[in-house]
Amino acid sequence: MCATLFKVDSAMCSVVDVSLxxxxxxxxTDEEVQLYEHQQLTVSPRLGRLDREVLLPSGDKLxxxxxxxxxxxxxxxxxxxxxxxxRNPIAIFSSLLLVPLMLFIVFKFIVPMIGQAVALATPxxxxxxxxxxxxxxxxxxxxxxxxxxxxxxxxxxxHLHTQLQRVENPDVTYQVxxxxxxxxxxxxxxLPDGTIIFTDELIxxxxxxxxxxxxxxxxxxxxxxHQHSLRYMAEVLSTTLLLEYILGDMGGVIxxxxxxxxxxxxxxxxxxxxxEADNFALSNLHKIGLDSNDFADAFEALASISKDxxxxxxxxxxxxRLKERIANARTYSKSPQ
Amino acid sequence: MDYKDKxxxxxxxxxxxxxxxxxxxxxxxREALLKTRIGLLEASQQEQEREQQKPVWHQVVxxxxxxxxxxxxxxxxxxxxxxxxxxxxxxxxxTNRYFYSNTELDGHTFTYLAKPxxxxxxxxxxxxxxxxxIVLTQISSVAAGIFIVAWLFVSPWLIxxxxxxxxxxxxxxxxxxNFTGRYVQAFCVFIVFPIATLFTLYLTLPWALKQIxxxxxxxTKFGNKQFATELSTGNYFAVFYVAxxxxxxxxxxxxFAFGIDLTAMFEQxxxxxxxxxxxxxxxxxxxxxxxxxxxxxxxxxxxxxxxLANLAxxxxxxxxxxxxxxxxxxxxxLIFTLGLGLAWVKVRKAAYLAAHTKVGILPGAELSLRNxxxxxxxxxxxxxxxxxxxxxxx
Ligand SMILES: [Zn+2]
Numbered sequence: 001m002c003a004t005l006f007k008v009d010s011a012m013c014s015v016v017d018v019s020l021x022x023x024x025x026x027x028x029t030d031e032e033v034q035l036y037e038h039q040q041l042t043v044s045p046r047l048g049r050l051d052r053e054v055l056l057p058s059g060d061k062l063x064x065x066x067x068x069x070x071x072x073x074x075x076x077x078x079x080x081x082x083x084x085x086x087r088n089p090i091a092i093f094s095s096l097l098l099v100p101l102m103l104f105i106v107f108k109f110i111v112p113m114i115g116q117a118v119a120l121a122t123p124x125x126x127x128x129x130x131x132x133x134x135x136x137x138x139x140x141x142x143x144x145x146x147x148x149x150x151x152x153x154x155x156x157x158x159h160l161h162t163q164l165q166r167v168e169n170p171d172v173t174y175q176v177x178x179x180x181x182x183x184x185x186x187x188x189x190x191l192p193d194g195t196i197i198f199t200d201e202l203i204x205x206x207x208x209x210x211x212x213x214x215x216x217x218x219x220x221x222x223x224x225x226h227q228h229s230l231r232y233m234a235e236v237l238s239t240t241l242l243l244e245y246i247l248g249d250m251g252g253v254i255x256x257x258x259x260x261x262x263x264x265x266x267x268x269x270x271x272x273x274x275x276e277a278d279n280f281a282l283s284n285l286h287k288i289g290l291d292s293n294d295f296a297d298a299f300e301a302l303a304s305i306s307k308d309x310x311x312x313x314x315x316x317x318x319x320x321r322l323k324e325r326i327a328n329a330r331t332y333s334k335s336p337q
Numbered sequence: 338m339d340y341k342d343k344x345x346x347x348x349x350x351x352x353x354x355x356x357x358x359x360x361x362x363x364x365x366x367r368e369a370l371l372k373t374r375i376g377l378l379e380a381s382q383q384e385q386e387r388e389q390q391k392p393v394w395h396q397v398v399x400x401x402x403x404x405x406x407x408x409x410x411x412x413x414x415x416x417x418x419x420x421x422x423x424x425x426x427x428x429x430x431x432t433n434r435y436f437y438s439n440t441e442l443d444g445h446t447f448t449y450l451a452k453p454x455x456x457x458x459x460x461x462x463x464x465x466x467x468x469x470x471i472v473l474t475q476i477s478s479v480a481a482g483i484f485i486v487a488w489l490f491v492s493p494w495l496i497x498x499x500x501x502x503x504x505x506x507x508x509x510x511x512x513x514x515n516f517t518g519r520y521v522q523a524f525c526v527f528i529v530f531p532i533a534t535l536f537t538l539y540l541t542l543p544w545a546l547k548q549i550x551x552x553x554x555x556x557t558k559f560g561n562k563q564f565a566t567e568l569s570t571g572n573y574f575a576v577f578y579v580a581x582x583x584x585x586x587x588x589x590x591x592x593f594a595f596g597i598d599l600t601a602m603f604e605q606x607x608x609x610x611x612x613x614x615x616x617x618x619x620x621x622x623x624x625x626x627x628x629x630x631x632x633x634x635x636x637x638x639x640x641x642x643x644x645l646a647n648l649a650x651x652x653x654x655x656x657x658x659x660x661x662x663x664x665x666x667x668x669x670x671l672i673f674t675l676g677l678g679l680a681w682v683k684v685r686k687a688a689y690l691a692a693h694t695k696v697g698i699l700p701g702a703e704l705s706l707r708n709x710x711x712x713x714x715x716x717x718x719x720x721x722x723x724x725x726x727x728x729x730x731x
Contacts, residue, residue, distance in 0.1 A: 006511035011560065011706035013445075013510065047431055048405050050438045053448065061511050082416070082431070086409040095415040096677070102418045110421075129476035137478070237471060241464060245425035246417055247679065257671045260617075 001070065005029065008059030018064060020073045025054075027062065043074045046083040103246075107265055111238050112272070115231035122230055124193075130229070131191035138197075139179070146178035146200050152208065153178050156198075163214050163288045164221070172224055176217075178203070186302065190220040192229040205301055212298040214288055215281060219295075222280030228273045235269045270318040278325055282332045296329035341370055349378050392650050392697030399691035401439040403681040409435060410680035426457035436687055437507065442696055450513070451506040459502075493523035504557060512708050517563075518556035526552045543577035544570055550635070554643050561707040566643040576634040584627025591619035625668065629661040640694065647705070650697040655690075663689050 003018045005027065017028040025041065027034040034056075042055035052070055054062040064070050075081070085091040146153060157176050164174045172194040181187050181199025188198045196217065206212040223229070239262065247258055282292050303322040344352060356371045413428035430453045437449040470488075474481040497518045504514035530545040547568050554566040595615035633655040640653035667685060670678040 008511070009708040011510040011512050011703035044434070045431075047434055047438075048401075048409060050434070051446070082412065082427075085412045092408045092411055095411040099411060099415050099418065099677075102415065106418060106421075126472075126476065133476050133478065233471070233475065237468065241467075242418075242422055245422040246414055247676075257668065257676065261676065 001064065001067065003027075003062050003064040006061040006063070008061075016062075018062070018070075020069060025073065038077055041074075043078070045078065046071060046075060046081075048083075048086075106242065107239065107268075111235050111242070112231070112269070114238050115235040115269075116227075118234035119227035119230040127192035127227075127230065131193035131195055134191055135177075135195065135197075142181075142183050143197075143199075144180040144182060147180055148178055148200055148203060152203075156203070156208070156210070156213070159210055160196075160213065160217055163217060166288050167218065167221060167284050174221070174224070188216050188220055190223040190228075192224065192227065194224050196220045196224070206298065211290060211294045212301060214290055215285070215295040215298040218281035218284055218288070219277050221284070222277030223273070225280060226273075226276055228277065232269060232273060236266050239265050239269075267318050271320045274319050274325075275328070278328060282329060292329045292332040295332075296326045299326045299329065340367055344371060344374055347374070349375065349382070352378065390699060392699050394652070394695050394697045395443045397691040397694040397696060398441040399439055399684075399688045400441055401435060401684050401687060403684040406435060406684050407680040410683075411677075423457070426460060427453040429453075429456055432683075436683070440687070440691060442509070443698060445510050448508045449506060450508055451502070455502075489528055490524070493527045494520055496527055497523050500553060509559070510703065510706075512560040512706055515558040515709060516553075516556055517558060518552060522552060543573040546577070546635075547573040550639055554639065558709070559645055559648075559706075561709050562645045562648050562705075564643055564645055566639070568638065568642055572638050573635070576631055576638070580627045580631040580634075583630060584623040587626045588619050588623035591622060592616075595619060621668075625664050626661060629664050630657050633657045633660045648699055648702045652695040652697070653693055654695075655693045659689070659693075 001018050003016055004013050005016045006013045014029065019026045019028070023037060024035045025038075027036070036056065040057050044053045044055075046052065046066075049066055052064045052066060052074055054064070054074065056062060085095075148156075156178070160176045161174075164176070174194040174196065177195060177197045179197055179199055181201045184199060184201075186199060186202040186205040188196065188202055190196050198213070198216075202216070203213070206216075243258060243262055243265075278295075281295060285291055285295060299322055303326065344355065347355065352371055352375050356368065356375065359367050359371060361368045409431060413424070413431060416424040417428050430449065430451055433449040433451070437447040440447050470481070470484055473484050497516065497520065500518065501516040504516045507514045526545075526548045530548050531542075534541045534545050547570055551566060551568050554564050557564045595612075595618070634657070636655055637653045640651040644650045663686065667682040670682055674681075
């Protein structure tokens with residue numbers, strides 16, 4: 001059969017004749033006959049309809065059009081044959097079904113498992129450093145010192161602290177802080193080391209009603225108890241890397257598509273963690289003498305200041321719909337405990 | 338024999354010798370004959386040289402097929418997921434080989450030479466750096482700041498390594514490409530100039546972009562031949578501002594067409610609403626318009642003004658409308674196939690770019706080409722191999 005022989009270190013090439021023997025590959029050039037055994041040759045793996053490329057020991061390169069005989073001879077010692085799968089309609093069709101299924105399993109179960117493993121393995125010192133850093137950044141950027149009267153701060157602080165001790169967790173030392181939320185509005189958030197921050201706006205929104213604040217406090221406790229900050233970070237990080245590797249090299253337009261997919265997946269994790277924190281709160285409410293209706297009331301107070309969200313927006317939101325969270329709390333009270 | 342007939346058989350050097358030795362006073366007619374003959378021969382020689390200098394234009398052809406590549410792609414994606422990303426290094430090599438080797442010029446195809454383990458090594462380094470950066474930003478502003486400053490100094494080197502790796506792993510007619518860019522120049526082009534444009538409120542950004550393109554192209558080698566390029570700063574400015582302006586116009590138009598309400602957006606922090614989605618759509622559309630215009634015009638300029646001395650000229654004839662349609666339709670394919678059309682999208686793009694690229698090759702060019710990357714000094718190669726790595730996430 002015909003082949004092209006490229007000389008090493010130059011752009012010159014010539015047409016040669018290749019014949020195959022059981023143990024040798026024979027090349028007939030104008031000047032000489034060359035014989036090569038299998039192990040002397042570096043064969044690039046078969047791919048699509050591409051010409052077969054064979055590197056000779058001298059550095060010369062042989063390029064041969066694909067045909068059954070040469071494929072058979074070149075591939076007889078190669079055991080891993082991805083190209084067989086790539087050409088097999090059954091393999092392609094099952095990949096088409098398996099890829100979405102496996103993606104679902106990976107993103108739904110395996111990535112959260114990684115998140116948990118990372119959170120468990122991370123030393124406590126990291127959580128402390130990270131919390132101090134986050135609080136510094138927030139204080140510098142958005143938050144301002146609380147404008148609540150000192151008396152209210154002390155009173156609420158003392159109350160929340162008593163509640164905290166009732167839902168104790170020996171591993172974490174909790175601390176309650178008040179800040180003016182500014183752009184963050186009525187809000188509460190938990191830092192991984194057990195610091196829980198309430199914004200003045202939130203205190204005003206619930207009209208200092210401790211029952212509602214307690215419910216929100218428990219939700220935040222849920223975030224701390226289940227190490228949500230660390231888990232979320234690990235989840236987002238592994239999602240980024242996985243998506244990059246699955247989608248491969250990207251250019252402008254694909255990048256846009258990637259960005260949206262990433263946001264949607266990331267928000268699903270955030271929503272799952274919010275639900276987990278809600279459920280932690282719901283199962284611990286009885287310890288501080290509240291029930292799930294108090295919890296539902298707290299979220300209704302929050303719902304009163306935000307518009308209702310549709311299905312599409314839900315995909316692009318970091319929090320589950322308030323409506324659903326309230327319904328979840330209301331049904332919780334009815335179910336036997 | 339008549340003198341006129343006799344000198345017909347003389348070569349040009351012989352004629353010149355004869356002209357010097359001829360006794361012009363005795364034989365003025367001989368001198369005249371010699372002079373005419375020399376003039377004639379010189380003219381025909383120049384004509385021949387010009388003929389040889391005329392490049393033969395070849396259309397770049399892409400032979401890949403969407404259906405075939407889909408099989409390759411989907412199987413490799415599955416293997417990548419099953420190995421939690423590790424196989425992606427092998428997948429990348431197969432994908433690149435598919436695209437390089439299906440790109441044909443003058444009857445020969447390109448070859449991608451990288452080995453999966455080289456890719457894997459680069460990716461592991463990149464992931465470690467990436468995770469380190471994320472962890473640092475979580476615990477300390479100072480540490481993150483130090484990291485960023487260090488990164489400013491390391492990244493030009495990494496960019497050079499990456500370009501070098503990718504070019505060396507590309508060959509055509511068994512001749513490898515190479516990159517000779519040096520750190521200091523890379524540092525200027527990738528760090529200093531872009532930062533400097535900050536002080537001009539990005540107004541001089543086109544100049545900085547030109548410096549980057551110029552740095553990359555003029556430091557690229559094909560075998561022993563260096564690429565040369567003469568880029569026009571004015572052209573970069575014109576293209577950039579037209580692109581930015583059309584993007585801005587499109588965005589403003591869509592902004593009002595969609596009736597985007599910014600106040601509604603800021604009222605609800607943390608959650609999205611119609612305005613946010615419309616804003617994103619407006620951004621996406623104007624980005625595609627601006628980037629298509631810029632890519633088409635700059636690619637044409639870059640190709641049409643670059644050459645390999647005594648070897649090849651290039652021609653790119655992308656149209657803004659054509660590229661815009663390609664990118665828009667590709668985005669729609671991705672959306673409506675939920676990403677599964679990625680294989681088709683990649684093949685369409687490669688076929689489109691190939692169809693708008695021509696290379697003019699000078700006859701006999703292959704005679705003077707040498708592969709400079711010696712494969713003989715094995716020990717030297719092994720040392721270089723440690724640094725021969727493309728540190729990139731993808
Ligand atoms: Zn929460």
